[in-house]
Amino acid sequence: MRPPARRCAPSQPPEGEAADLGAARRQDPPIWLFDLDNTLHDASRAVFWRLNGAMTDYIEAELQVSREEADALRLHYWRRYGATLMGLERHHGIRAAHFLAQTHTLPGLERDLHMPPSHRAALKRLRGRKILLTNAPAEYAKRVLTALDLSDCFEAVVSIEGMRVFGELRPKPDARSLRVVLARLKLPSHRCVLVEDTVANLRSARRLRMRTVWMQHYLKDNPHGPEAGLALHGKPSWVCARIRSLRSLHAWT
Numbered sequence: 001m002r003p004p005a006r007r008c009a010p011s012q013p014p015e016g017e018a019a020d021l022g023a024a025r026r027q028d029p030p031i032w033l034f035d036l037d038n039t040l041h042d043a044s045r046a047v048f049w050r051l052n053g054a055m056t057d058y059i060e061a062e063l064q065v066s067r068e069e070a071d072a073l074r075l076h077y078w079r080r081y082g083a084t085l086m087g088l089e090r091h092h093g094i095r096a097a098h099f100l101a102q103t104h105t106l107p108g109l110e111r112d113l114h115m116p117p118s119h120r121a122a123l124k125r126l127r128g129r130k131i132l133l134t135n136a137p138a139e140y141a142k143r144v145l146t147a148l149d150l151s152d153c154f155e156a157v158v159s160i161e162g163m164r165v166f167g168e169l170r171p172k173p174d175a176r177s178l179r180v181v182l183a184r185l186k187l188p189s190h191r192c193v194l195v196e197d198t199v200a201n202l203r204s205a206r207r208l209r210m211r212t213v214w215m216q217h218y219l220k221d222n223p224h225g226p227e228a229g230l231a232l233h234g235k236p237s238w239v240c241a242r243i244r245s246l247r248s249l250h251a252w253t
């Protein structure tokens with residue numbers, strides 16, 4: 001098994017702090033924070049197109065705008081805030097619980113979900129605490145984890161409902177929200193590794209001294225959202241390693 005291409009050098013911690021990443025790795029296994037969609041499974045094919053349609057339906061009905069306007073708003077808020085819901089709550093007074101319940105019903109979702117068996121086995125064997133960190137709602141995350149046979153894999157699931165700062169919704173990539181999550185779960189940031197497909201989220205994590213792994217397995221042939229058009233062979237400075245398989249994470253333990 002090949003190790004991850006390159007890791008963040010201990011001599012180059014974010015924002016000048018002396019993070020001894022090598023020492024942390026030697027002493028204890030990492031604390032893993034995993035994104036869900038397009039990190040653990042192929043959400044672009046199974047979920048996103050349906051979810052986007054459901055959100056556009058919702059915006060069209062609730063805000064009484066045309067379908068084109070609804071679709072543009074959905075995309076605009078997603079790109080600006082990392083979650084469409086945040087824009088709807090902030091600018092239109094939409095209630096989060098109502099939006100999430102109405103848009104994430106996704107009947108028959110389970111039969112379309114896919115995760116390579118080798119990734120599942122690698123994830124289950126991986127040493128260290130594992131926590132799911134997703135901008136999706138809790139009920140959806142639970143359904144997906146159950147369908148992927150990963151229900152027992154994570155000690156905690158942090159969903160979008162748990163990403164609030166002073167009562168305001170702050171999903172990834174908001175760094176303050178990430179700091180609050182780490183404090184709530186008592187996780188030392190220098191021991192955490194965030195595994196994600198969205199590079200903006202990795203950037204926030206690296207600012208907090210976490211190590212960062214850019215999961216590209218589902219981006220190669222099926223780029224989605226912020227990753228569309230992004231060169232996958234390059235590596236931003238805040239990305240410690242690029243991987244195509246969860247098996248590669250075993251080199252970190």
Ligand SMILES: [Mg+2]
Nearest residue numbers: 035037038197
């Ligand atoms: Mg993702």
